[in-house]
Amino acid sequence: MVAVPDGTTPPRALPLRGRVRGLPGGRATEPPDLRVSAVLEVLAGEPVAEVAVRWSVDVALLHRWVRAFTDAGTAAVTNRPEGHIARQRDRFLAAFAHEVRSPLTVAQGWVGLLLDDELPADDVRASVQRLHEALGRLAERTFDVELLAAASLGLLRPRRERIGVATLISSLPDAVPEVDGAVSGLAVEVDPELFPRVLRDLWWAASLLPAPRARRVEVGVDGPWIELRVVREGEPIPPAALQALFEPFDLGDDASGITIGLYLARALAVAHGGSIGVEQDDVQTALWVRVPLPQHDSGSTTPPRGDTP
Structure with a gap:
């Protein structure tokens, strides 16, 4: 996330079942x-x-x-490349260094405690758990940057599987979100590892301060598209924070960290042939992702069938 206000929990790390699938044989x-x-x-x-x-x-x-x-x-x-390219490169390197340094510092601290012979035996297990969590965050940040690099080079090829929309929604962090509409029969053809990250980042963005009264997920079919909308009820997200969400890297007002906001979510949506966006008024904010209907369903007015969680 671009801004990490007090009281907002960063996205929970998703299990990494594989690595970036690049094209064999190089670009040629x-x-x-x-x-x-x-x-x-x-x-x-x-x-x-x-x-x-x-x-x-x-x-x-x-x-x-x-x-x-x-x-x-x-x-x-x-032969006159735009000047912002070098600035983006330097900004990227500084941001990535910050993202790696934070969990690495935490991990080093817990390792130091484990090396201390005076640590009570009852605290060893808790220390190992904290170390595991810090290393997990480090792996997650590294994987995010790996995905960004692959997407920017055009090397990212999603592995498409038919997945029920209800299954995707159930993978969101925190409590199971409120779902608006009957989604048990809707399905999409997306990468089961990469696409949940898009929905996860939209869900987290909807929790930005000022804290919303409620969040829910709406799902619908619009022509050749399936659209998933994370709707937040409450005061609108400040315009500056909303605009910064789609920038690749930025620093939170509380200096709590530099993250990738919805930049990766947008890159992953594009890799699936879709797009993301936001609509906001005085009472609610809708962050949405749109992906194509499964091809064999695109000519039908009946929503595609899928599995349930």
Whole structure:
């Protein structure tokens, strides 16, 4: 999260069952990237709306890809890369160092206690547990950065499985959230390890101060998309904090840490052919992620069937 206000618990680490799945053989053997193919079709003169439907991507997302493609090409042709690239690199390195240093310092402290012969036997187990938790946070932060690097290089390929939406919701931290609507029959085809991280980060973002009165999950089908919305009831999130959520790294007002906010969630949503966003008024905030319907269901008006937790 970009800002970590007092009383807000960072996202709980999810179990790491695997590593980043990169493409074998290096970049030279990669198959055509759908993003590049879609952009080239737009640049060749095809209507953006038609290309977006054909490739099952959001129109706004496709516009962003085209803009990024042309900006990068201009910088390469003129041999004048934008100055923000170096600043982003330095910011990234400083942020990553901070993210690693915090749990590493905690782990070193607990190791020091374990090496102390005067530590009571009853406290050894508790110390080992704290050490385990600190190392878990360290592994989680490292994995987040690994995912970001793979996504930015276009090397991230989600492993798609059919998963019930109710199962995804049940994986959220804290208590099982309030669910609005009948979702027991809805399913998506997503990576079972990566996509829950998107929903987890949206759920955590909805807990930003000022503390919400309640949080719930809404699920719906909108044309070729399934949309999961984490709705927070209460005072709106301050605009500056809301904008910073989508930046790659930032420092909380209380200097409690530098984290990746919803930047990774957005990268993972894009890797699934979807997008994330936020809508807010005076009484509620909705943080949403949208992914394509399973292909064999896209032509049907009946919601796709899935499993239940």
